[in-house]
Amino acid sequence: MTGFTIGRRGAIAAGFGAAALAGAGPARGFERDGSRKILVFAGGQPVPVLDPHSRYDWSTRMIQQSVYDALAKYVDDPPQIVPWLAERWEANADQTVWTFHLVGNAKFHNGDPVDAEAVRYSFERGLRMNKGVAWMLKDVLPPENIAAVDARTVRFTLTRPMPSFLTFIPLWFIVNPRQVQANVAGNDFGEAWLTANTAGSGPFRMRRFEPQSVIHMDAVADYWKGWPQGEQRRLSGVIFRIVREPAARRALLQRGEADIITEIPADDFEQLKSARGIRPEDHRGLTTFAITMNTTKGPTADINVRKAIAHAFDYDALIQIHNGAASLMTSPFPEAIPGHVQVPGIPRRNLDRARQFLAQSRFPNGGFELEYVHVQGLEDPRRIGLALLNALQPLNIRVNIVAQPWPTMVARGSRAETAPDMVSVYVTPVSTDPDVIAGKYHTRAHGNFWGMHHLTDQQISQWVDAARVETDEAKRNALYADIQRRVVELQPEIFGMLANRRWLMRDYVRGFQYCPLRLTGEVDLHPLWIDAA
Amino acid sequence: MLRFVLQRVALTGLMLFGLVCITFAVSNVAPSDPAALAAGPDATRDMVETIRREYGLDRPLPEQFVRYVTGLLQGDLGRSIVTTRPVVQDLARYFPATLELVLLSMTFGVLIGVPAGMLSAVLKNRAPDHATRFIAVSLVALPAFWFGILLQLLFSVHLEWLPTSGRLDVATPPPPPVTGMLLLDSALAGQWGTLGGALSHAVLPALVLSFPCLASILRVNRAEMIEVLSSDYIVAARAHGVSRLRIICVHALRNAMLPTLAIIGLRWGWMLGSTVLVETVFDWPGIGLYAVSSAIAGDFKPVMGVTLLIGLNFMIANLVVDLLYGVLDPRLRTAQ
Numbered sequence: 123m124t125g126f127t128i129g130r131r132g133a134i135a136a137g138f139g140a141a142a143l144a145g146a147g148p149a150r151g152f153e154r155d156g157s158r159k160i161l162v163f164a165g166g167q168p169v170p171v172l173d174p175h176s177r178y179d180w181s182t183r184m185i186q187q188s189v190y191d192a193l194a195k196y197v198d199d200p201p202q203i204v205p206w207l208a209e210r211w212e213a214n215a216d217q218t219v220w221t222f223h224l225v226g227n228a229k230f231h232n233g234d235p236v237d238a239e240a241v242r243y244s245f246e247r248g249l250r251m252n253k254g255v256a257w258m259l260k261d262v263l264p265p266e267n268i269a270a271v272d273a274r275t276v277r278f279t280l281t282r283p284m285p286s287f288l289t290f291i292p293l294w295f296i297v298n299p300r301q302v303q304a305n306v307a308g309n310d311f312g313e314a315w316l317t318a319n320t321a322g323s324g325p326f327r328m329r330r331f332e333p334q335s336v337i338h339m340d341a342v343a344d345y346w347k348g349w350p351q352g353e354q355r356r357l358s359g360v361i362f363r364i365v366r367e368p369a370a371r372r373a374l375l376q377r378g379e380a381d382i383i384t385e386i387p388a389d390d391f392e393q394l395k396s397a398r399g400i401r402p403e404d405h406r407g408l409t410t411f412a413i414t415m416n417t418t419k420g421p422t423a424d425i426n427v428r429k430a431i432a433h434a435f436d437y438d439a440l441i442q443i444h445n446g447a448a449s450l451m452t453s454p455f456p457e458a459i460p461g462h463v464q465v466p467g468i469p470r471r472n473l474d475r476a477r478q479f480l481a482q483s484r485f486p487n488g489g490f491e492l493e494y495v496h497v498q499g500l501e502d503p504r505r506i507g508l509a510l511l512n513a514l515q516p517l518n519i520r521v522n523i524v525a526q527p528w529p530t531m532v533a534r535g536s537r538a539e540t541a542p543d544m545v546s547v548y549v550t551p552v553s554t555d556p557d558v559i560a561g562k563y564h565t566r567a568h569g570n571f572w573g574m575h576h577l578t579d580q581q582i583s584q585w586v587d588a589a590r591v592e593t594d595e596a597k598r599n600a601l602y603a604d605i606q607r608r609v610v611e612l613q614p615e616i617f618g619m620l621a622n623r624r625w626l627m628r629d630y631v632r633g634f635q636y637c638p639l640r641l642t643g644e645v646d647l648h649p650l651w652i653d654a655a
Numbered sequence: 656m657l658r659f660v661l662q663r664v665a666l667t668g669l670m671l672f673g674l675v676c677i678t679f680a681v682s683n684v685a686p687s688d689p690a691a692l693a694a695g696p697d698a699t700r701d702m703v704e705t706i707r708r709e710y711g712l713d714r715p716l717p718e719q720f721v722r723y724v725t726g727l728l729q730g731d732l733g734r735s736i737v738t739t740r741p742v743v744q745d746l747a748r749y750f751p752a753t754l755e756l757v758l759l760s761m762t763f764g765v766l767i768g769v770p771a772g773m774l775s776a777v778l779k780n781r782a783p784d785h786a787t788r789f790i791a792v793s794l795v796a797l798p799a800f801w802f803g804i805l806l807q808l809l810f811s812v813h814l815e816w817l818p819t820s821g822r823l824d825v826a827t828p829p830p831p832p833v834t835g836m837l838l839l840d841s842a843l844a845g846q847w848g849t850l851g852g853a854l855s856h857a858v859l860p861a862l863v864l865s866f867p868c869l870a871s872i873l874r875v876n877r878a879e880m881i882e883v884l885s886s887d888y889i890v891a892a893r894a895h896g897v898s899r900l901r902i903i904c905v906h907a908l909r910n911a912m913l914p915t916l917a918i919i920g921l922r923w924g925w926m927l928g929s930t931v932l933v934e935t936v937f938d939w940p941g942i943g944l945y946a947v948s949s950a951i952a953g954d955f956k957p958v959m960g961v962t963l964l965i966g967l968n969f970m971i972a973n974l975v976v977d978l979l980y981g982v983l984d985p986r987l988r989t990a991q
Binding site: 155162168171176177254257313330332334336338364366367369373377527528532533540558569570572 | 685687688689691692695696697698699701702705737738739749804807808811812815818820821822825826828935937938944945948950953
C-alpha cells in the first residue's frame with residue numbers, strides 16, 4: 123500500500139514536471155493522424171445541437187452538412203443547386219408534384235442504404251417536429267403528401283404551386299430512420315438522442331462532440347460520393363474549435379494551432395491577410411446590413427423623416443468601417459438573388475435633399491433624439507452608429523447609441539410599441555429564392571427581428587403573396603421588381619451594404635469553395651485538404 | 656457544535672430559497688422571449704408556440720415558479736432551451752472544469768499570497784514590502800478580461816510557451832472520466848503527457864483568476880502578521896529564545912491565518928462567479944461559459960442553475976470557514 127502511494131505521488135510529481143516539457147511547447151500546424159492530416163477550424167459560435175431538423179445557424183449547419191447529406195446541395199458563386207442524394211428530379215407543369223430519383227450507392231455510416239423511405243421519414247420528421255427547418259415547407263407540404271414510390275423514388279405533392287420548393291431542398295438533411303426510431307423516447311421523434319448523436323450518411327462521422335469547446339469528426343473512408351480531392355489527399359478528419367474571442371482566434375492562426383479562422387474583425391483581417399504563411403479568402407456576401415426604422419411611432423413614423431435620415435447617412439463610412447470589404451446595396455435585395463433590380467434613386471448622401479425632406483416633415487427643424495440600438499459586443503454596428511450620429515448632426519437630429527443583448531433587442535423589436543427608433547440588422551438569406559428577402563417587408567414579418575420596421579403596406583404584402591405562388595419566372599421577376607421599388611419608396615430602413623465574407627487560413631489549405639448561401643462563417647468541409655508534408 | 660452546524664444548514668436552505676426567488680424574478684423580468692430565440696429567426700408563430708409549450712413557458716408565471724421549485728426539490732433544474740438537455744446534466748458536464756480551475760487558482764492564491772504576505776510583514780516598510788503591496792494593488796485593479804488577453808498575447812503568441820485557450824490540445828483524447836477534472840483524471844489514469852498538456856492549458860486562466868484572490872490574501876495576511884508580530888506573546892517567545900523562523904511560521908502564522916481563512920472562503924464564491932469572464936477569454940468549457948452562452952440566447956434555466964450552484968458553493972464555503980475557525984481558534988470552541 124505504501125509503495126503504491128509513493129509511486130503514485132512520484133508519478134504525479136513527474137507529470138507536473140513534464141508539463142514544462144510536454145505541454146508547454148505550442149502545437150505546430152495541423153494535427154496528424156498517421157499519414158493523413160486533421161484540419162483545425164476555429165470559429166466563435168458553439169454547436170449546441172446536432173439534430174438537423176431541430177436547429178440551424180452557421181456553425182451548426184456546417185457540422186450538419188458534414189455529417190448528413192441532402193437530396194441536393196448548394197455549391198459555387200453564384201449559387202447553384204446540384205444533385206446529391208438525388209441524381210435527378212422533375213416537377214409537373216404547375217410545380218405541385220416533385221419527384222426525386224435517388225442515387226443507388228448512398229449509405230448511412232452504419233451501412234444501411236439511403237433509400238426513399240429514409241427520405242420520406244426525414245421530411246415527415248422535420249414537418250411533424252415543427253422546429254428548425256419546418257417553416258420552409260409546412261404551409262405547402264402535409265406529411266402525408268410525401269410518398270416513397272419505390273426504393274429509389276420519392277414524390278412530394280404540394281398543396282399549391284411553390285416555385286421556391288427546390289431552393290429549400292438542400293437544407294433538409296436525411297437521417298437514418300432505423301437509428302432514430304431505436305432511440306425515440308416518448309413522442310420526442312428521437313430529438314433527445316439526435317441532439318448529441320448522429321445518424322447520417324455525410325462525408326464525416328462524429329468522433330467527439332463537446333458542444334461548448336471541440337467537435338472532432340473523422341472522414342468516412344468509403345464515402346459513397348467520393349472525395350473531390352482524391353482518396354490520397356483527403357483529410358483524416360476535421361476539428362472545429364469553438365474560440366469565442368476574436369483575439370484568441372487570431373492568436374491560434376498565428377501560432378499554427380488553427381488552419382482556418384472566421385468571424386474576423388476588419389482590422390485584424392487587414393493586418394493578417396499579407397502575413398507569411400496565411401491566405402485570405404475575401405468574397406462578396408449575401409448578408410445585408412440595414413438600419414431599420416420604426417415606421418409606426420415617433421419621428422420615424424413620418425416618411426419624410428425616414429427619407430431625410432436615409433439621404434443624410436454617410437454610406438462611404440460603411441465601406442470605410444469594413445476597410446473597403448463591402449459594397450453598397452443597390453436595392454433591398456442582394457444582387458445575387460434572382461429578380462434583383464437596381465432601384466433608381468436609392469438614397470445616397472445628399473444633405474440638400476435630406477434637408478428638403480426634413481422640411482416637408484412634421485419636424486422641419488429637427489430638434490429630436492432617436493435611439494439607435496445595436497447588439498452588445500459587436501464593434502462594427504457600434505461604429506456605424508457613430509457614423510449615423512455624425513451624419514445626422516447637420517439635420518439637428520441627435521442619436522442615442524444603445525448596445526443591448528440580442529435577446530433584449532429582438533424582444534423589444536417584436537412589438538411596434540416597444541421597437542427602437544432605429545436598429546442595426548444583418549440578414550442572411552437561407553436560400554436563393556427572392557421570397558426569403560421580399561418576405562421581410564410583408565406584414566407577416568412583424569415580430570421577427572428583420573421586421574422591426576413594422577412596415578404595413580397592403581400593396582407590398584399582396585405582391586409578396588402573389589410572387590410566392592407565381593410559376594412564370596418573368597411575371598414573378600416583375601412582381602419582385604415592383605416590390606423592390608415600392609420598398610425603397612417607403613424607406614422602412616437605411617439600405618446599407620453587403621459585407622464581404624472572410625476567412626483567414628494557412629496557405630497549405632486547399633480545396634476551399636466559396637458559396638455565398640452558406641451562413642456567416644460556414645465552410646463546405648468536404649473538398650478541403652492540406653497540401654503540406 | 657452539532658446544533659451550530661444544523662442551524663447553519665437551515666439558514667443555508669433559507670438563503671437558497673431566497674436566491675431561487677430572486678433569480679426566477681430577474682430571469683422573467685428581462686424583456687426576452689427564449690422560445691422565439693430558440694425557434695430561430697425564420698420560425699412561424701406556431702413553431703414558436705410549439706417550443707413554448709414544450710418547455711412550459713406558456714404557463715402563468717406563478718405556475719412556472721411552483722413547477723420550478725417542485726422540480727428543484729427533486730433535483731431537477733429544468734431543461735435548457737438551447738442545448739435541449741436537462742440543466743443538471745449540463746452542469747455535471749461543465750462544473751468539474753470550473754472546479755478544477757478554481758481549485759488551481761486558489762492553490763496559486765494561497766501558495767503565493769500567504770508567503771508573500773508574511774514576507775511583506777516581516778520586512779515592513781522596506782523595499783520588498785513596498786513592491787509586494789504595489790503588485791497586490793495592481794492585481795486587484797487589473798480587469799481579468801483585458802489582462803487575460805494580454806497574457807495570451809505574451810505567453811501564447813509572442814513567447815509561444817503556453818497554449819492559447821481550451822483545456823487540452825484538440826487532438827489529444829481526454830483521459831477516462833472519473834472526476835471530470837482533467838488534471839486529476841489524467842493523473843489517476845497515469846497519462847502523464849495528457850496531464851502536462853492539461854496543466855499547460857490551465858496555467859494562464861488559473862493565474863488570471865487567482866490574481867485578485869492572491870492580492871486579497873496577501874494584504875490581509877500582511878496586516879494580520881504585522882499585528883500578531885507586535886503582540887505580547889510573540890515578545891515573550893522572543894525573550895525565551897525561540898528562533899525567528901519558528902516564531903513567524905508557527906506562532907504568528909497560526910493566529911494570522913484566521914482572517915486569511917475568512918478571505919479564502921469569501922474568495923471561493925467570488926472566484927466561481929468570476930469564471931464567467933476568465934472562461935470566456937480562455938474558452939474554458941465550464942459553468943461560467945455555459946452561463947454566458949445561455950444568457951446570450953435568453954436561456955434562463957441554465958443561468959438560474961449556475962446562479963444556484965455558485966450560491967450554494969458560496970454558502971458551503973462560508974460554513975466550512977466557520978467550522979474551521981472553531982478548529983483553529985480554541986477560544987471559539989470554548990465559547991460554544
